[in-house]
């Protein structure tokens with residue numbers, strides 16, 4: 001025993017000595033040269049800092065992108081556990097400028113029944129019919145106002161994509177493929193929005209050029225309900241998609257038609273159009289050839305493009321069926337820090353500017369507006385609906401629902417939860433069957449909470465919450481209503497009168513008011 005202990009001690013001492021010698025000889029790290037061996041502690045703490053902070057140091061509302069409270073809400077909702085919070089808010093409501101307050105109504109008009117129980121499933125379809133305004137052959141009413149945002153197979157593992165697609169089928173929502181092509185993992189029952197990025201993965205020929213015939217074959221082979229042309233993404237506008245070499249596995253290389261183990265960098269611009277006019281021609285071509293509604297996804301920076309787009313739509317009869325606005329606070333698999341932190345406007349400011357341009361030209365009622373950028377949290381989503389969103393897309397919140405712990409290593413292929421890695425050893429822990437149920441639970445809970453808030457505001461659907469129902473606090477003593485903050489005219493942010501009537505009918509068919517029992521005989525005799 002003693003001999004064994006001595007041998008182990010000798011091996012450990014030699015290892016420490018070897019590390020010390022290497023640290024003293026190397027020239028890359030001054031810290032290690034100056035503090036051999038112990039200096040490694042600093043690198044270890046840096047590496048596990050995010051995990052340490054979130055469990056040990058940070059308060060409930062300190063962390064970004066998602067605070068502990070926000071993650072806790074998503075995790076509990078995904079597991080159908082108690083997602084309530086006790087004792088009252090720990091947000092600094094009184095002193096935080098920019099804090100949104102939703103104004104409930106004491107006596108709203110007739111509202112649908114909703115229930116607080118975690119298991120209650122609310123039917124909350126989109127208040128507009130996607131593609132109807134432009135008469136697309138395959139126009140449809142999306143069944144869910146909450147849908148899964150584009151995240152490619154590549155940035156996410158196959159098992160994560162499968163979990164999300166199966167979750168979309170369970171929750172009855174749409175699953176956007178992201179720009180990395182339609183993979184076998186997307187074919188698990190969920191309806192799809194096919195995203196077309198600058199590299200045209202999945203619909204390109206052997207030279208990397210867009211191939212319409214391949215697109216039509218793809219559309220015929222899968223439940224694709226709409227096409228989304230990706231112009232830019234909030235976290236990295238003007239940069240093409242980036243998949244680091246470590247994540248380009250043989251399977252991804254085959255799905256995308258690219259070499260294995262080499263950085264996969266998509267071009268920063270499309271080759272099929274070069275300006276707004278030719279973009280609209282391409283939109284019409286895709287819609288005519290496939291019959292599908294066609295939209296664009298973009299972050300918001302300079303407004304010249306939006307000015308041209310809305311002017312051309314108002315004057316030439318061509319147009320997009322939907323517009324997805326991605327906020328600068330949105331997520332990415334990998335991007336340079338300057339782009340994630342500083343390029344493109346945050347969601348609310350960017351969306352409101354774009355919506356105003358559509359509204360000023362009378363186009364807002366004919367376009368479905370989709371928002372993304374931390375809108376998978378009920379408070380953010382409600383403000384988005386009030387500003388004119390018809391649907392919200394959720395990306396990182398859906399990742400949290402299937403197990404992401406916000407370790408923020410998505411770009412390194414070392415994701416500890418198997419969500420954003422191609423490493424087989426790491427992905428094997430992610431069970432798509434179990435996690436699909438979690439994704440669906442989370443989406444259903446968010447939908448239900450949105451309906452509950454609509455009910456509190458006295459309307460039948462989140463899309464009917466108007467800008468007057470939200471105020472933004474300026475601090476302890478003042479607040480400004482959302483329409484004034486963003487310079488909205490009366491009626492902006494709402495669907496057309498016909499769409500409002502249709503959605504009210506859908507939401508209230510056969511439902512008793514607010515879930516109450518009938519009035520007592522005394523109340524009846526008073527009325």
Ligand SMILES: Cc1cc2nc3c(=O)[nH]c(=O)nc-3n(C[C@H](O)[C@H](O)[C@H](O)COP(=O)(O)O)c2cc1C
Pocket residue numbers: 149150151152155156177178179180195230232233234241297326327329330331332333372373374375376393394395396397410420
């Ligand atoms: C891992 C990851 C991969 C993504 N891949 C794409 C993509 O392929 N195409 C795209 O348009 N957006 C992509 N996004 C952006 C999301 O679709 C979404 O717009 C953004 O993260 C904002 O939503 P969130 O705040 O709910 O995450 C990606 C985001 C993440 C986190």
Ligand code: SF4
Pocket residue numbers: 399403404405406407408409410411414415416417418419420
């Ligand atoms: S757990 Fe995985 S998916 Fe989530 S942030 Fe970390 S690396 Fe990215």
